[in-house]
Amino acid sequence: MNDNPDRRIRDVVIVGGGTAGWMTAAALAHKLGPIGVQITLIESAAIGTVGVGEATLPQIRDFNRALGIDEAEMMRRTSATIKLGIEFCDWGAIGDRYTHPFGAFGQRIGPADFHHYWVRQHQRGKADEFGSYCYPIVAARRDRFALPDEAVASGLSAFSYAFQFDASRYGAFLADFATRKGAKRVEGKIVGASSNGETDFIESVMLESGEEIAGDLFVDCSGFRGLLIEQELQTGYDDWSRYLPCNRAIAIPCAINGPTGPFTRATARTGGWQWRIPLQHRIGNGHVYCDAYLSDDEALDQLMTTLEGEPLAEPNRLFFKTGKRRKLWNRNCVAIGLSGGFLEPLESTSIDLIQSGILNLIALFPERDCAEADAAEYNRLMDLEFSRIRDFLMLHYVANQRDDAPFWRDMRNQDLPDSLAEKIEAFERRGLVPEYESGLFQPPSWLSVFIGQNVIPERYDPRADRMSEAELDEAFTTMRRSIDAHVEQTPAHLDFIREYGASIELADTA
Ligand SMILES: Cc1cc2nc3c(=O)[nH]c(=O)nc-3n(C[C@H](O)[C@H](O)[C@H](O)COP(=O)(O)OP(=O)(O)OC[C@H]3O[C@@H](n4cnc5c(N)ncnc54)[C@H](O)[C@@H]3O)c2cc1C
Numbered sequence: 001m002n003d004n005p006d007r008r009i010r011d012v013v014i015v016g017g018g019t020a021g022w023m024t025a026a027a028l029a030h031k032l033g034p035i036g037v038q039i040t041l042i043e044s045a046a047i048g049t050v051g052v053g054e055a056t057l058p059q060i061r062d063f064n065r066a067l068g069i070d071e072a073e074m075m076r077r078t079s080a081t082i083k084l085g086i087e088f089c090d091w092g093a094i095g096d097r098y099t100h101p102f103g104a105f106g107q108r109i110g111p112a113d114f115h116h117y118w119v120r121q122h123q124r125g126k127a128d129e130f131g132s133y134c135y136p137i138v139a140a141r142r143d144r145f146a147l148p149d150e151a152v153a154s155g156l157s158a159f160s161y162a163f164q165f166d167a168s169r170y171g172a173f174l175a176d177f178a179t180r181k182g183a184k185r186v187e188g189k190i191v192g193a194s195s196n197g198e199t200d201f202i203e204s205v206m207l208e209s210g211e212e213i214a215g216d217l218f219v220d221c222s223g224f225r226g227l228l229i230e231q232e233l234q235t236g237y238d239d240w241s242r243y244l245p246c247n248r249a250i251a252i253p254c255a256i257n258g259p260t261g262p263f264t265r266a267t268a269r270t271g272g273w274q275w276r277i278p279l280q281h282r283i284g285n286g287h288v289y290c291d292a293y294l295s296d297d298e299a300l301d302q303l304m305t306t307l308e309g310e311p312l313a314e315p316n317r318l319f320f321k322t323g324k325r326r327k328l329w330n331r332n333c334v335a336i337g338l339s340g341g342f343l344e345p346l347e348s349t350s351i352d353l354i355q356s357g358i359l360n361l362i363a364l365f366p367e368r369d370c371a372e373a374d375a376a377e378y379n380r381l382m383d384l385e386f387s388r389i390r391d392f393l394m395l396h397y398v399a400n401q402r403d404d405a406p407f408w409r410d411m412r413n414q415d416l417p418d419s420l421a422e423k424i425e426a427f428e429r430r431g432l433v434p435e436y437e438s439g440l441f442q443p444p445s446w447l448s449v450f451i452g453q454n455v456i457p458e459r460y461d462p463r464a465d466r467m468s469e470a471e472l473d474e475a476f477t478t479m480r481r482s483i484d485a486h487v488e489q490t491p492a493h494l495d496f497i498r499e500y501g502a503s504i505e506l507a508d509t510a
Contacts, residue, residue, distance in 0.1 A: 007367040009037060013215030015190060015205065015228055017043025019053055019167055020337020020354045021221035022174035023063070027358045028219075029181035030067050032365065039183040040213060042205065046189060050223055050338060051316055052251050053167040054277045054284045055083060055264045055348035057440070058102045058160035063355050069177065075501025077173045078165035079280040082262040082493060084140040086347065089267040091453055093401045098129075098452025099263065100347070101136040103159025104444045109475045112461035115447050116431055119460040121476060124469070128480065130451045135159060135483050140263040144490035162348075164264060164277045164284075186213065190222075193232045201332040201370070202228060216368050219361070220335045224342070229325055229335035236326040237341075243394055243417065244322040246272050246344050250300055251286040251316045255309030256507075262493040266346060269302055270294065270405040275345065280503055282312055288344060293407040320344070322390075328382045329375040334361055341386060346396060349389050352440060356385050388439035391420040392446070398424070399453040424455070431457035 012028055014021050025041045033039065064071060074080065085101035092098075106114030114133070121127035131137040136159040139145060148159050179185055188207035195202050204214040205228075220228040229235050241247060260278035267274045269287065271294025277284040287303040294302075300315060324341025328334065335341075336357040343349060360381050366374045398416065402408035416424070426432040427450050433443040450456075467475070494506050 009216040011215040014041040014219045016221035018049035022171045025178040025183045026174040029183040042186045044189040056162040058162045072501040078169040079503045080163040080165035083162040084136040087265045099137045100448040103136045106133040112463040116461040116464040145493040218333045220339045223338045226339040240323040245290045249288045249318040253282045253312040254307045257309035329378045332370045392441045
């Protein structure tokens with residue numbers, strides 16, 4: 001026999017039914033339901049969800065696949081569009097534009113990595129923009145999309161994609177999935193929790209109605225308030241606002257009024273930045289800013305004057321402090337989603353952090369005593385994820401040459417964590433981008449921001465000198481031609497959606 005069944009966790013209670021709650025419920029019901037674990041999710045319509053979180057990363061496709069979710073159906077149900085990357089406007093200097101794609105730059109043309117050849121061409125004054133050697137970037141700019149050929153591991157098909165969707169519809173879609181898999185949904189407001197006097201483990205939560213819901217393991221998906229992880233267990237918060245100082249956002253959807261493009265846009269403003277996320281039926285917009293540099297009225301004004309179409313709702317104001325809980329797993333409570341931390345939405349990393357939280361929880365799924373070693377390993381893995389994302393986000397702010405506003409001057413003069421300072425130094429000197437063993441953003445992501453924000457290495461890999469200048473010119477010209485030709489054959493993004501996963505009749509906007 002494998003073990004004593006009494007040690008096994010039987011009842012998992014998920015507190016909160018936002019994106020985090022329903023992603024957790026769907027994954028646990030799918031993976032652990034078959035071994036007899038009952039999932040109960042409590043949510044309160046009176047409290048509602050945060051109401052933002054529309055842009056995702058390609059890893060969400062792995063999540064959907066692991067659950068057996070049909071991608072086209074998900075796109076239909078959530079009015080999703082394709083996201084090939086994020087276009088950054090005005091970040092390095094005003095007027096700059098670059099894209100962080102979900103794919104690599106260039107092709108292998110010799111022993112050194114492609115970007116070293118590009119730096120050599122740049123030094124010779126022969127390089128086109130770095131992004132023009134990347135198929136998904138060129139396709140995104142021309143509003144084209146076709147599914148990558150996953151059988152081809154390199155070359156033009158070596159890219160991935162993500163979605164831009166209506167977050168509340170994604171939650172509803174997963175709620176259907178999770179309840180079909182046996183998860184139980186309870187509507188009600190939680191007003192308290194009771195804990196074991198000896199172990200301090202949470203034993204149950206109380207609803208306003210008087211109902212008490214007991215469990216072995218509690219997953220806190222209650223959003224910024226951290227109902228269990230903070231209010232009940234007082235876990236503490238690592239405040240990272242000295243690194244990532246933006247602390248407010250205003251979100252508002254507007255009507256579509258022109259071509260949208262399969263990408264998210266992040267435009268730097270005087271005290272923060274603005275997002276634009278096109279869905280099938282509307283565009284999500286928001287302004288993320290730091291209140292020490294920009295007043296709420298100015299922030300709203302900047303946002304409203306740049307909307308492309310008629311506003312479709314009242315502005316939604318959000319307040320946050322960047323950072324993470326000191327422990328994301330404390331006693332028998334695991335915080336997933338905004339209750340665990342928030343690193344601002346610049347690279348759409350929150351849903352991905354939810355996914356990592358869920359995958360690590362399933363991998364380390366505890367016994368009823370929630371051994372400290374399991375929690376410690378979970379916390380180690382999640383700390384690594386958070387701090388690596390923090391460094392990558394900081395790079396966008398630090399690597400700027402803007403002189404138009406105090407915010408940008410202060411951002412480039414701020415103290416850096418050693419991990420980021422070392423990464424910048426290695427790149428500036430010799431174009432090195434050490435690969436992380438784990439962590440979300442790999443070298444192409446770092447390259448896109450470094451070069452996109454005008455951080456060009458002083459020297460390149462000497463192996464890039466082994467090609468003659470003529471061979472190099474020829475290789476670069478051929479590469480651009482083949483990318484352009486491939487993009488020409490790629491269907492329009494809206495045509496792809498019409499065939500694959502349209503939830504409405506899509507009007508041509510070109
Ligand atoms: C400005 C901004 C922009 C963002 N943009 C992106 C993005 O583009 N991409 C991305 O990946 N992420 C983004 N995020 C993050 C993303 O919104 C969240 O990660 C995601 O929505 C998950 O939220 P959540 O489920 O943790 O919390 P919430 O959506 O707040 O859900 C909390 C749940 O807990 C319930 N609850 C709370 N208290 C109680 C109680 N007492 N009793 C019962 N139920 C209770 C609520 O009713 C709700 O169901 C953004 C966040 C912000 C602030």
